[in-house]
Amino acid sequence: MSLKDILSPFGVWKRAAQKPWTIKKPTKDRPGAENYRGFHKNDFEKCIGCGTCEDICQNAAIDLMPVDKVDTDMGDSGLRPLLDYGRCCWCALCVDVCPTGSLTMSNEYTWISDEAEDFRFIPGADETKWQNESRGYKRSENMQLIDYDRVEMSELEPENRDKTFIEIVKGYNKEQAMKEAERCLECGICVAQCPAHMDIPEYIAAIREDDIENAFRILYETNPLPEICGRICTHNCETACALHNNGESIAIRWLKRYIADQIPPEKYKEVLGTKHLADPKINKKVAIIGAGPAGLSAAYYLAILGYEIKIFEALPNAGGMTRYGIPKYRLPYDQIDKDINYIKSLGVKVQFNTRIGEDISLEKLHNDYDAVFAGTGLHLSRSTNIPGSDNKRVYFATNLLREVTLGNEIDVAEKIVVVGGGNVAMDITRTLARLQNKKYGKVQITATSLETEDIMPADREEVVEAREEKAIIDPGWGPKEVEIENGKIKGLHVVKCTSVFDDEGRFNPKFDKNQKKYFEADMVVEAIGQGMDLSYLSEEIKTGLKFGPRGRIQVNEKFQSDLKWLFVGGDIIQGPDVISGIANGHIAAKGINKYLL
Amino acid sequence: MSKISESKYKNFKADREKFPKMENGKPVIDLDSHKFTKIWQGPQHPGVTGNMSMEITLNGDEIVDAKTHVGYLHRGFEKLLERRKYIQGFTIVCRICVPEPDTNEYCYSAAVEELSGIEIPEKAKWIRTLNLEMSRIASFLMWIGGQAGSLGMGIIGQWTVSMRDFWLDLFEEISGGRIYHMYIIPGGVRKDLPKGFKDRARNLVTKTRKLLSDVERTFFNNSIIKSRLKGLGIITPEMVDEYGIVGPNARGSGKEYDVRQNTPYLKYNELDLNMLTATGGDAYTRAELRYQEMHQSLDLITQILDKIPEDGDIQAKIPNVINWKIPAGQTYIKAESTRGEHGFYVVSDGSKFPRRVFNRGASYTHAISVLEKLAVNTSISDLAGLMVSLHTCPPEIER
Ligand code: SF4
Numbered sequence: 001m002s003l004k005d006i007l008s009p010f011g012v013w014k015r016a017a018q019k020p021w022t023i024k025k026p027t028k029d030r031p032g033a034e035n036y037r038g039f040h041k042n043d044f045e046k047c048i049g050c051g052t053c054e055d056i057c058q059n060a061a062i063d064l065m066p067v068d069k070v071d072t073d074m075g076d077s078g079l080r081p082l083l084d085y086g087r088c089c090w091c092a093l094c095v096d097v098c099p100t101g102s103l104t105m106s107n108e109y110t111w112i113s114d115e116a117e118d119f120r121f122i123p124g125a126d127e128t129k130w131q132n133e134s135r136g137y138k139r140s141e142n143m144q145l146i147d148y149d150r151v152e153m154s155e156l157e158p159e160n161r162d163k164t165f166i167e168i169v170k171g172y173n174k175e176q177a178m179k180e181a182e183r184c185l186e187c188g189i190c191v192a193q194c195p196a197h198m199d200i201p202e203y204i205a206a207i208r209e210d211d212i213e214n215a216f217r218i219l220y221e222t223n224p225l226p227e228i229c230g231r232i233c234t235h236n237c238e239t240a241c242a243l244h245n246n247g248e249s250i251a252i253r254w255l256k257r258y259i260a261d262q263i264p265p266e267k268y269k270e271v272l273g274t275k276h277l278a279d280p281k282i283n284k285k286v287a288i289i290g291a292g293p294a295g296l297s298a299a300y301y302l303a304i305l306g307y308e309i310k311i312f313e314a315l316p317n318a319g320g321m322t323r324y325g326i327p328k329y330r331l332p333y334d335q336i337d338k339d340i341n342y343i344k345s346l347g348v349k350v351q352f353n354t355r356i357g358e359d360i361s362l363e364k365l366h367n368d369y370d371a372v373f374a375g376t377g378l379h380l381s382r383s384t385n386i387p388g389s390d391n392k393r394v395y396f397a398t399n400l401l402r403e404v405t406l407g408n409e410i411d412v413a414e415k416i417v418v419v420g421g422g423n424v425a426m427d428i429t430r431t432l433a434r435l436q437n438k439k440y441g442k443v444q445i446t447a448t449s450l451e452t453e454d455i456m457p458a459d460r461e462e463v464v465e466a467r468e469e470k471a472i473i474d475p476g477w478g479p480k481e482v483e484i485e486n487g488k489i490k491g492l493h494v495v496k497c498t499s500v501f502d503d504e505g506r507f508n509p510k511f512d513k514n515q516k517k518y519f520e521a522d523m524v525v526e527a528i529g530q531g532m533d534l535s536y537l538s539e540e541i542k543t544g545l546k547f548g549p550r551g552r553i554q555v556n557e558k559f560q561s562d563l564k565w566l567f568v569g570g571d572i573i574q575g576p577d578v579i580s581g582i583a584n585g586h587i588a589a590k591g592i593n594k595y596l597l
Numbered sequence: 598m599s600k601i602s603e604s605k606y607k608n609f610k611a612d613r614e615k616f617p618k619m620e621n622g623k624p625v626i627d628l629d630s631h632k633f634t635k636i637w638q639g640p641q642h643p644g645v646t647g648n649m650s651m652e653i654t655l656n657g658d659e660i661v662d663a664k665t666h667v668g669y670l671h672r673g674f675e676k677l678l679e680r681r682k683y684i685q686g687f688t689i690v691c692r693i694c695v696p697e698p699d700t701n702e703y704c705y706s707a708a709v710e711e712l713s714g715i716e717i718p719e720k721a722k723w724i725r726t727l728n729l730e731m732s733r734i735a736s737f738l739m740w741i742g743g744q745a746g747s748l749g750m751g752i753i754g755q756w757t758v759s760m761r762d763f764w765l766d767l768f769e770e771i772s773g774g775r776i777y778h779m780y781i782i783p784g785g786v787r788k789d790l791p792k793g794f795k796d797r798a799r800n801l802v803t804k805t806r807k808l809l810s811d812v813e814r815t816f817f818n819n820s821i822i823k824s825r826l827k828g829l830g831i832i833t834p835e836m837v838d839e840y841g842i843v844g845p846n847a848r849g850s851g852k853e854y855d856v857r858q859n860t861p862y863l864k865y866n867e868l869d870l871n872m873l874t875a876t877g878g879d880a881y882t883r884a885e886l887r888y889q890e891m892h893q894s895l896d897l898i899t900q901i902l903d904k905i906p907e908d909g910d911i912q913a914k915i916p917n918v919i920n921w922k923i924p925a926g927q928t929y930i931k932a933e934s935t936r937g938e939h940g941f942y943v944v945s946d947g948s949k950f951p952r953r954v955f956n957r958g959a960s961y962t963h964a965i966s967v968l969e970k971l972a973v974n975t976s977i978s979d980l981a982g983l984m985v986s987l988h989t990c991p992p993e994i995e996r
């Protein structure tokens with residue numbers, strides 16, 4: 001043992017003279033780091049109550065709760081996370097998965113209370129001393145635990161589609177669909193948004209499990225037209241999708257199409273378990289007016305309940321607006337047939353070319369059937385009624401689209417202006433662009449609408465694709481006059497539209513007359529909306545009904561009118577869109593069943 | 598760096614006459630003979646590392662039999678993980694070792710990545726390496742305080758545990774947490790290094806080196822410490838493989854085994870590091886070796902700070918974690934913790950949840966079979982020092 005070993009330990013005294021490291025008032029002088037995982041904060045404006053935080057918390061420290069002042073809204077469940085600090089471990093996984101980025105943490109780490117219940121709180125609703133603290137943990141931009149990028153859909157290139165009516169969207173293959181399905185957060189925000197409340201997370205989960213037959217059964221629980229909806233549904237669900245807040249929403253519509261595309265028609269009955277429905281079990285008959293989505297949906301759900309169903313359709317084929325309003329490149333007719341043939345195979349009869357009110361009276365249907373469902377749709381077109389709009393080369397979009405489906409030749413001018421900013425306007429623009437291309441070898445069509453591009457009601461991809469097909473989309477103008485010379489159209493005068501809706505959100509367009517524009521054209525197409533044709537209601541029947549705003553027939557929550565035997569649904573009640581029609585038809589079917597039992 | 602001492606193999610001299618007879622390798626203890634006392638050291642005992650206890654049989658103050666008891670800390674981590682999504686695992690595995698959670702985070706994440714075929718970005722690899730070395734120094738600083746404290750020298754613990762807190766400050770900066778960092782996650786790391794971090798880390802390396810020189814002067818050049826630790830708990834080279842001893846406990850008995858060098862992971866093969874070994878095999882040798890490894894970690898941290906790229910991704914693209922399924926398979930990932938080889942065996946059955954997550958911590962051997970063997974023939978007053986010299990960590994035993 002050396003002397004050094006005895007003396008050197010006394011070196012500890014050296015430090016007695018040094019400044020201590022300890023901080024006297026640690027909580028005051030020592031805030032948590034910039035990035036500290038402290039107490040939670042939640043920005044209510046951004047939070048959508050999706051519950052992904054609740055789902056990922058492995059300590060079950062989060063519960064979603066209704067809170068005052070937050071209502072359920074489009075894409076917002078109205079719920080907000082409640083945190084239980086008896087369970088939380090401050091891992092911040094909830095922060096990292098929050099698809100809106102609303103949930104963050106402050107750098108605060110001391111909280112004293114003798115009331116245990118205080119430590120269960122709703123950040124954002126309950127007052128906290130750190131609610132305005134900007135420091136603390138946030139998800140880092142370059143770290144993602146959720147996949148915000150949609151699996152790309154392959155489509156026909158513009159140069160391969162601008163002269164044909166071949167379907168543009170090719171659909172997902174299995175690998176793509178499963179990858180896309182994997183992105184789902186299973187929050188269910190979409191279910192609330194879907195008019196038919198389809199069980200979207202469930203069928204997406206079935207895709208992930210590669211159990212397509214189960215997925216298909218889930219579709220049919222709420223929607224008997226999956227091939228149609230899988231292609232042209234207005235997909236409110238995708239607008240509501242939680243991923244939409246930070247990236248691209250799940251391609252719900254394409255996934256639905258993927259499911260339906262996988263099942264060949266001959267397997268429908270086996271998969272859906274409807275093999276032995278041939279004989280009606282219930283000895284009651286229901287007549288349905290109109291073979292559109294609402295009528296078909298009502299027919300389907302009544303048929304599987306065992307009713308005898310007959311649909312009366314004015315046109316020579318079924319599908320309503322989905323066939324006669326939507327061009328083939330978006331929704332091929334064989335796909336419509338696939339959905340409809342299955343419904344027919346359940347014993348549903350369809351009598352075509354029969355207009356109720358002309359060929360058969362509604363009273364007769366009432367006499368011959370136990371109940372009637374009317375889903376007659378919006379087939380009358382509205383006109384701008386501007387000077388010159390009575391010229392014979394001013395057409396209605398829906399009429400032209402119907403003629404195209406019927407296989408009739410339509411007037412295609414060299415220069416065309418379309419008035420309207422919705423999907424119908426885009427449909428006719430793109431249809432005419434194809435026909436112009438075939439006839440003249442070039443496209444000279446302009447679509448103009450009151451709404452500016454950001455608020456145009458048409459789907460974004462419709463506008464983009466129309467442009468790819470060389471149509472000009474020039475929104476934000478109000479039509480003033482169709483210029484006519486010697487009975488021939490020369491063009492359309494428009495003025496700048498400064499606003500479409502007033503402060504209360506009512507349609508009340510304002511114009512700036514000094515900003516003008518002129519579109520040269522020798523044909524004008526109006527696509528500014530449709531109205532209903534209720535001429536099949538005789539005066540006597542009308543007296544038994546009540547009418548609500550915009551001339552709509554008043555119905556109860558089961559779509560039953562004041563005439564108990566008459567149920568009404570579809571675009572004439574709600575929408576217009578396919579999925580609302582399907583939803584109405586389904587509910588009405590349940591209503592009819594209840595009424596007839 | 599100080600030179601590793603040659604231990605004098607100062608065996609405890611015992612009067613073998615008074616010892617109980619051995620039968621089938623077990624002492625036959627007749628408590629009614631009044632020659633023996635049975636006592637429990639732990640689980641609440643300042644000399645015990647974490648919550649475990651030793652059931653010891655004494656003859657006077659001499660231990661004639663020792664048995665390790667665990668279970669006080671059992672939280673069922675491995676079982677819990679079977680009901681957790683892959684991403685949720687990182688919030689649990691860190692708890693397997695309080696002083697050094699990062700090795701768990703790394704091994705678990707690397708196993709998940711290997712099973713799902715994910716290659717993490719370069720920068721993330723560098724940051725992970727830094728993180729692991731930072732956690733080694735933080736763990737060693739705590740250990741040396743414990744080693745001194747177990748022999749009654751509390752001052753070293755006060756110095757080094759405060760220094761450890763400065764390292765925890767750095768962890769807090771990058772990860773947002775001081776103890777459970779939850780920073781290395783499957784796919785990469787959660788945050789980039791904050792501005793000015795590298796300079797602060799370099800300063801802390803200097804500060805720590807300075808403290809270590811004080812520790813060297815007062816702890817290693819200390820006649821009492823030497824007399825207490827030299828010859829205590831000798832691990833012979835033969836025992837190393839027989840017991841599966843790893844880490845400084847093995848290297849202190851001449852075994853050249855360090856996962857960072859034998860099977861380099863992350864960025865260790867791009868760093869300059871030597872295998873540190875010694876041959877003394879006793880507690881003092883191990884302490885000196887760990888002291889050298891602390892300097893080695895500081896040196897590695899300096900090297901890494903120079904090499905971390907400024908730009909680059911910190912995370913590989915991973916699927917939506919809510920539905921993350923991993924192809925069926927199994928893997929074992931290991932890393933060098935301060936206690937030696939630390940590993941995770943992860944089995945996936947192709948579902949969203951791991952089929953099995955098994956953690957192999959060095960303490961499983963060190964605190965049970967090795968400690969039970971080395972404790973016999975020592976004085977009860979040396980048991981705490983012996984236990985710390987094996988650097989045992991009970992939660993590792995009872996995952
Ligand atoms: S994950 Fe985010 S948006 Fe969803 S409920 Fe939680 S805090 Fe709100």
Ligand code: SF4
Pocket residue numbers: 056057058059060061062083087088089090091092093094095
């Ligand atoms: S921080 Fe972790 S434990 Fe706490 S609520 Fe969020 S996910 Fe749950």
